[in-house]
Amino acid sequence: MTSGNGRRTAVFFDLDxxxxxxxxxxxxxxxxxxxxxxxxxxxxLYRRFRHHSDELWEPYRAGRLPLGAMRVERIxxxxxxxxxxxxxxxxxxxxxxxxxxxxxxxxxPGAEDCLAELEAAGCLLGVVTNGPGPHQARKLEALGIxxxxxxxxxxxxxxIGAAKPDPALFAHVNRATGTRPECCAxxxxxxxxxxxxxxxxxWRAVWFNLRGSAAETTTEADLTADGFAGxxxxxxGLLA
Numbered sequence: 001m002t003s004g005n006g007r008r009t010a011v012f013f014d015l016d017x018x019x020x021x022x023x024x025x026x027x028x029x030x031x032x033x034x035x036x037x038x039x040x041x042x043x044x045l046y047r048r049f050r051h052h053s054d055e056l057w058e059p060y061r062a063g064r065l066p067l068g069a070m071r072v073e074r075i076x077x078x079x080x081x082x083x084x085x086x087x088x089x090x091x092x093x094x095x096x097x098x099x100x101x102x103x104x105x106x107x108x109p110g111a112e113d114c115l116a117e118l119e120a121a122g123c124l125l126g127v128v129t130n131g132p133g134p135h136q137a138r139k140l141e142a143l144g145i146x147x148x149x150x151x152x153x154x155x156x157x158x159x160i161g162a163a164k165p166d167p168a169l170f171a172h173v174n175r176a177t178g179t180r181p182e183c184c185a186x187x188x189x190x191x192x193x194x195x196x197x198x199x200x201x202x203w204r205a206v207w208f209n210l211r212g213s214a215a216e217t218t219t220e221a222d223l224t225a226d227g228f229a230g231x232x233x234x235x236x237g238l239l240a
Contacts (some may be wrong), residue, residue, distance in 0.1 A: 009239040010179045011118050012155070014164075015129035015190030016137060018208045019111055019143060023045075025101025033079070033086065039066075040082050044157045049078040054190075057130070061163060067132065067194035071095045099135070100181025101144050108210075110228030115148040123239075124152035128173060128186060130193065133159040155178065164190070185222075185235055195221045204238055206231075 007133040007178035016022045026049065027042040037045065059065040062195040065233075079086045086094075119125060125148055130138050136156045142145075145154075155173050157163035162172060174181055181202030188194025189208045198205040207221035222238055225231050 002007040003156055004200075007183045008100060008124055008181050009122035010126065010177060011235055012126040012128045012184065012186045013140060014186065014190070014194050014208070016131075017050075017189040017210055018108075018194075019145065020108060020139070021125070021210070022102075025098055025105065028101050028200050029094050029098035032090055032097055033084070036086075037079065045078055045082065047050070048081050048225065049074060052077045054192075057163075066074075078143055082134070089091045104136075105139060105142050107143050108228055109146075110189065110231075114232045116227040117236065119148055121232070121236050123236070124153075124177060124179065125149045126155060126173065127176065128155045128164065128169070128188075130157040130163045132156075144212050162189075164193040167197070167201045170197065170201030170203060183239065186226075187231075187235070191220075206235060206238075 011012060013019055025040055026046050029059050030037055030045065032077045056065060056070045058072045060067060072088060072095065075091050076086050076088075077095050086223060097111055109117065127140060127145065127149055134154045136158070137151075137154060140154055152240065153176075155169070155176070157169060160172055162168060162169040164170075170181065170184075170186075173179075182204075184198075185204035185206055186198040186209050187206040188198075188212060193205065195205040195207045204222045205220055206225060209224055209226050212226050223234055225234070
């Protein structure tokens with residue numbers, strides 16, 4: 001598919017909470033803590049977990065916090081927010097269970113049809129995700145994303161040395177794929193990393209608001225979607 005200026009269009013997808021539901025492995029891993037968290041809804045815990053993950057991401061990226069320590073600290077802080085004191089050993093067991101669960105994930109409902117429709121329309125497809133290279137790649141392998149997107153178009157921050165929302169990452173993707181910013185769209189759940197990052201890089205931004213959150217509003221999104229149904233057609237219209 002080409003845009004109005006005759007250049008090929010490209011659609012890139014975030015991974016976590018976009019191509020798959022990250023709440024599923026999180027909910028399963030909470031069993032490590034037994035009845036200690038039974039009175040709290042998994043989604044409430046998950047929202048705080050994502051908050052602390054984002055909060056600790058920059059110290060990890062800057063080399064001030066080791067990856068293992070970051071992963072322990074984010075769940076420790078999450079539980080502390082709800083008055084639950086978690087031992088380090090249990091936090092480590094949680095991380096192990098959570099990580100293993102992420103290697104047994106499945107595509108979001110409708111994602112496969114969306115990818116197929118975009119591919120049939122001639123769009124170049126790719127993934128742009130933050131995280132350690134081997135970990136993110138293994139999740140993508142679990143999803144079978146290679147059916148639609150070859151390994152060379154899996155853009156993982158840990159392999160590149162730049163992370164969303166840094167414009168340098170988006171510029172790297174454009175150079176590697178021979179695309180122009182104005183002909184690219186990023187579909188992702190994070191208002192800052194995905195929507196804000198894409199918009200500031202000159203890309204089109206699609207906010208994938210899976211949880212239908214009214215609190216996380218963003219004015220930089222060109223489109224907002226709460227699922228994959230009908231999304232391909234809307235993106236094709238956006239990039240036409």
